[in-house]
Amino acid sequence: MFVEVALPLPLPRTFTYAVPPELRDAARPGARVLVPFANKEKIGWIDRVASEPQAADRIKPVSAVLDTTPSATPTVLRLSRWIAEYYLAPLGQVLRTALPAGLADSSTDFIILASDPGDEGLTQHEAKLVDFLRGREGPQPVARVRRELGERASWPIIRRLEEQGILRVETEAPREQPPVRTRRMLVIARVLPTLLAREEAFGRARRQREAYEVIEGLGGRVEAAHLTGQLGFTTEIVRQLVKKELLAVEEEEVSRDPYAQIPDGAAPRLKPTEAQAGVIVHLQHASRTATPGTFLLRGVTGSGKTLVYIELLREVVDRQGKTAIVLVPEIALTPQTVGRFKAVFGDRVAVLHSALSDGERYDEWRSLRSGAKRIVVGARSAVFAPMQNVGAIIVDEEHEGSYKQGEAPRYHAREVAVVRAAIEGAVCLLGSATPALESWANAKAGKYTLLELPHRVGGQPLPPIRIVDLRKEREKIKKTTGPLQEPSPVVVSDILAEAVRERIRKQEQTILLLNRRGYATFVQCRECGLVWHCPHCNVSLTYHRKRHRLTCHYCLHEEPAPKHCASCGSAELSFKGVGTEQVERAVEEAFPSARIARMDVDTTGGKWAHHDILGRVERGEVDILLGTQMIAKGLDFPNVTLVGVINADTGINLPDFRATERTFQLLTQVAGRAGRGPKGGDVFIQTALPNHYAIISATEHDFVGFAEKEFDTRRDPAYPPFSRLINVVVSGVDEQLTQEAAVAAADWMSGLLTARKVADVVLVGPAPCPIDRIRTRWRWHFILRSPNAKVLGQVGRYFYEKYRIPANKADLRIALDRDPVALL
The missing domain is CATH 3.40.50.300 (P-loop containing nucleotide triphosphate hydrolases)
Incomplete structure (x- = not known):
């Protein structure tokens, strides 16, 4: 028996493995398997049973089947295949996105400084990496090092230093089950009630005092990763505060029920208006049909769209015994939305979004999988909830750009919701006061059914x-x-x-x-006009007064706010x-x-x-x-x-x-x-x-x-909804090589369109991206535009599978973003 396994790698293919006789009963599509890959072990998913390949005796066997019941349900697997095909992404990466992170652990790589060569003969990036490791004891996870150093810790650099005996790479086998999650908390251990006490404790250590006062302002307790990540304080500052016994470190187990502290409250007794009642009846009737279709609910702000959602869920969950998915665009909206639904449906409501810990997501995922909870509310990843017999999928504020995933797989949760509803035979309801123009065009063309709530509840007028x-x-x-x-x-x-x-x-x-x-x-010198820019991105730095720091909102680079101009020495600085x-x-x-x-x-x-x-x-x-x-x-x-x-x-x-x-x-x-x-x-x-x-x-x-x-x-030039787009972004650490690679890729695509006589697809570019450098990477792009989604998909798929960017020191990469929400 042979199976095709999807691994979470940026490669447009699956991999064939043999299944030993003792594992065949459990080796079903969607099941997790542990497989050997490139001298490591990785966790992947069985996509399908394969026919016997040539040279079958050379095919490596599956090491283990990790699921008694496939973790990717048949619907989620089918949906993931569609996403991989449509959004031009590897199936393994889609499945890793669709499932809790703890189910997709792979081998973890660590690096340790084996011998210190000094800085002689090292490139700038190599020296930075070696210097980083000098200040740390023991093996360091490669993922964490790369987060902190970016391109200065790329794998080509690590491998070169390994070959020279400067670094040693160690690999830890993947965990087969998600662990109990804890987080490292920093807690104020000694209160400093007076200015004199603070002067004695900190002296000239200004940043230590800033960190202490930030923690104090956050209630005396903060997650260490937040302090050293988002807030920009170094681990050395934390170490000194702990050494002075001003801070204590606690390991805190993360709550497994993230919304347990939100009281259910009492469900308000609301009587639908005439307009709401008409919409509700229409949706309830559709939910009882075999192919309900997609509905666009355009309701002005305050028109009571949430009541429509709740009544639809009453029909689907309470009367028909089915399950339901509710998507919201912002984590900020989730607590209030969860409160409204829990008031009606109690503890049958689960929550899924990216701010939950791995343990919380895993437990919520299991409760949905088992049927213990029947409704899920969450951000875009909730569209993959492992629910059976889904009767309704609701996308609130469907116009929001945050439904689009920014990294591979670059799916749009609204479009995925429409496809999943079609697979499940469920109602798909898109709600907004200001629908996306693509959704509005679909409704005007009859592809979606348009429902409207033109007035506020209670006859309240829209505000002047x-x-x-x-x-x-x-x-x-x-x-x-x-x-x-x-x-x-x-x-x-x-x-x-x-x-x-x-x-x-x-x-x-x-x-x-x-x-x-x-x-x-931005900050500008009044004398010479110099503007402070991020050294890694072509954007100006933003001044944050409370922390007296300049920050890049793209790569999170930080530096102290200047007192003098670095160019002319003037102290006349303007904060604009x-x-x-x-x-x-x-x-x-x-x-x-x-x-x-x-x-x-x-x-x-x-x-x-x-x-x-x-x-x-x-x-x-x-x-x-x-x-x-x-x-x-x-x-x-x-x-x-x-x-x-x-x-x-x-x-x-x-x-x-x-x-x-x-x-x-x-x-x-x-x-x-x-x-x-x-x-x-x-x-x-x-x-x-x-x-x-x-x-x-x-x-x-x-x-x-x-x-x-x-x-x-x-309409002219044609942009969505009058055309479909694929934005092809070429990036690299060398500006000239990135430009040349983008031109070469665009020329290859132009040659393909000419040779195959593809008239429906127009190539625009290449050109620098509007923000042409982010996180030290230069960025060029070209756009493929077509009114024919099928032809555009075929062209994009061919390019994705066939074109290979030349390997060189610029660490060149290509990203394909189908149906982009922004071209910046």
Whole structure:
């Protein structure tokens, strides 16, 4: 007996293995197997039984079958095959993504410094790697070293040093079952109540004091990985704080029931409106048919889409005895959404998303697999939940770009949900106030059934939206600024400030949105014009005032904020651009009595940070909630009567064909947070582009009008929904070699299209990516565009399987992104 095994490797093929007689009963498609591969052992999945190959006596045998019941259910295996085919990805990588991480462990590689050669004769990257290992005792996991050093710890460098006897590589066999998960916590062990005590404890050790005070600000307890990862403090700083007995280290077992602390609460008794009732009846009827199809529910913000979801689940789960999947776009939305569903369905609700530990995901996965839980709520990976007899798949805020996976396999959870629903014979319901234009085009063409909720529940009107012209506001500031002074940025205009004061006086709540974090978006020398850039990416560094650091939001590089210009020595530095941290400071100064909460990546690193902040808002403990796009959607707080957009223009001019669509969606979604209760609400949008059609359409709550205008811009040249795209990105550590490789790949593709007379596919490029360097890698791309999805897929598949980039020192790579959500 022979089987094809899918391994989690970036190779477009499966591998043939023989199955010993004693393992044949368990060797079924979808089962995990332990197999020898390249002098190691890896865990893969049986794709199918294979016919006997030539030279069968040379085929290696399977070492073990690890599942009594295949971990990839027949539906998940079939779905994974479709993803591998459509999104041009290895089946093994798709299955690794679809299943809990603990089920896909492979051999773990460690490196240790065998002999110290000094820095003589080493390249810059080799010297960096050797220096890194000098400061650490014992074997270091290669994955962790590569995370910290990036391309300076690539495998070619490791192998060269191994050949020279400088490094030794050791391999640990894979674990066959997921382990109990613990995490290393840092806890304040000694409280320093006075400034004098802090001066004595830290002296001139400024970074140690910063780390201590950051932990203090996070409640005196923080995960070590968060402190040294996202917050940027070194392990040496942690070691010194522990040595001084200011911090204690604890190993904490991670909770296996991530949402046990969320009370179920009482399900509210809501009577559907006439419009809701019509939609619910339509969906319930469809759920009883053999091929229900896909539905697009366009409901204005506050129209009660969640009630429709709950009633559909009552029909499918309670009356028909089936299971259901609910996808939400942001982890920030998950606690509130889970609370709503648990109030109705109790402990039958499971949660799956990437912020859970391996142990939590594994336990939730098992509860769904066994049928103990019947409904799963989660982010995009929840579409792979191992459930039997699925009756409904709901995709909330279906327009959100976060449903698209950024790394291989680059699947889009909305499209995968549509395919899985078709496989299962389930209802697929896509819900949004601002549908993706592809979904809207499918509904207009009859591919999806369009359902609409045009009015808010209770007859509440959509909030009026007023535009504040930032150009005029800036002119006001210039008139009051001296000739030698630099005008301060407009953060909160006078009219918006007065509206906020009125809400504080009435004990109502305000939301302020700025989709840009940090304090200042870049630092510039006033004398010579130098701008501080990331050494690894072609982007400016963002200034974070609280930590007094410059940070790259792409590779997380950090460095101290400058005091003098590195080029001319001038101390005249300008901190330009506005981020959420600066908005927070300005709001604190303008409204000193207000209780303020900021919600962005910097304040939500803790596991339950989203839930804690939103809980404070819900309990009325926050007057002003400000943050990035994570506060713009899905939140329902009746006491929020004012929404202010600090700057609506931050994303509208990005070099990407979806930039205008994303801006309209963001403005419409955040405006919908206002006036959801009986008090009504108002919205103020600050913009320097008051006549842009995306801004005007948002102020009029006019999705249909916006869609028609946006369609006009995408017809010629054709962009989705009038064409399908594959973005082919070539990257490498050498700029010239990367360019040459991109040109060679595009020429090869052009030759293929000409030789095969493929008329339906147009090649655009090659050219540098808009952001042409990220994490030390130079990036070029070309685009394949076609109105024919099938032909485009065939061309992409041929290129994916046949084209091989030449091997060289530039560590060149090719990534194919089908149906990209962004081209940056």
